[in-house]
Amino acid sequence: MSEDYTAQELMVTAAAREIRDGELVFVGMRLPILAYGVARSSHAPSARALFELGLMRDAPAPAFLATMGDPPNVAGALWATRMSNVMALLAQGIVDLGFIGGAEVDRFGNLNTSYIGGAIRPATKLPGSGGGADIAILSRRWVALMSHERRRLVDRVSYVTSPGHGDGPGWRARMGLSGGGPTAIVTTMAVLRFPDEGGEAYLASVHPGHTVDEVLAETGWDLAVAPDVGVTPEPSQQELAEIRRLDPQGFWTGRR
């Protein structure tokens, strides 16, 4: 990998490219806050951001955010309100895109952020859904951000906190889920995508400095590889400048 940027900075720019101009984006926390800023400063100048605690914005906060509730995210907001009003937009199906961080994801994009090793006496108790399950079920499409490790990208998650494509194509429609489900998983090594009809993730691009074999070795199922698998575009200088403006200490991007 180039010395010029971190793996997290590349994840931010890859996530930013998932945001289209004019979209209403359920931003959430951590790297997606930076991804919204990058998208807003480049290809998606009219994208709006929603934050589940009760905020809408049309530009990133001008200062560093450790959480969506930090005061700079509230000053200059388009709307400061209650959570259920933001969830109303999600439930109506008018939120275009959401981001969710996952501890464990499987081949169908189902996320586990609750329990590793069973719910009764878990080996690891993870923090839980937060708004993740709501985004996964109700947003038009969503993107997961993950650390790419074999123990995290598993064949089937043992507990589905936030459902992806369930057990394959057609599952979401059968279960009555209104949103379209995951369209991509952006990891520290690669971008995985899903077919338009849902189903199983495939390898779409590998980040610079990594190889297809390395990605396959760190994935816990027999990952399909796109015939045209490419290299994830590197962050541009303009994108890096925006990331570092919003996170000058590298709190979220591994530079701290």
Added chain:
Amino acid sequence: MSMAEAVDRFVPDGTQLAMGTCLEPAIPFAAGHEIIRQGRRGLTLIGPISDSLFDQLIGAGCAERVCAAWVGNVSEGLGHCYRRAAERGEPHPIEIRDHSNFSISLALWAAAWGAPYMPTRTLLGSDILTTNPDLELVDGSVRIRPVQPDVAVFHVQRSDPAGRAHAWGPLGITEEAGLAARRVIISCEELVEPEVILSDPNRILLPETKVVAVVHEPGGAHPSPLQGFWRRDHAAYRDYAARSRTAEGFSDWLEEWVLGVSDRAAYMAGASRAELAVQRHLLSVPVDYGDE
């Protein structure tokens, strides 16, 4: 009323207690720390996410049940006391009723409106449906049973002595938690005259009839932020995350910042706290309630 008196009178053992309802801002840490000092047991903690406060109450042995969407440390990651309780039963086992942020909001609205349940499409296809007995799948939609707190505690910018509170910034699930709760304790930065509050009745958070105690508690949300008053103390969350990694480290932290501290005024003393005060004030334009 002091926080010690409010907790003593209105938060007995076994209380079902809603806190942290604005999510990351305005978390009533001062109330939580007083609850720990008074050694409460058997609490049910109700909230959306909890940025460290529930973790502290769990680590101190106050909680027997958690009814929440997320328990951890928002900027640092996992909640180590929550993990020890769930994984190893330390200091004692807890029951977990998982929610999503939307579903805990709906559960509180159900209680607020006296509804038998709230129907929704969220949580369809999630295993949360299978592990939380308050959720039921009926005819293709989810029924969420009401969650009624005995007490909700909110930290707000200002209140009058009658409990008419002005709160601003994102409110999270504060309104439904307050309407659902049998009793509300208000903790406030500024205790003001009724005329100040009544000049802007749209901004009053809840009916005064719910409020049983008003505590003037400057800095009562530290280390969480409060719009117009306090920035978030990121370093305090980092310190808590590092020290709570082991039970011994948590005990030391608890002694230093909770058990060995007399009250919030003592906790807030010192230059490092004062530096967190908001310096750049942004006043809204007054509205006109003119009537004739």
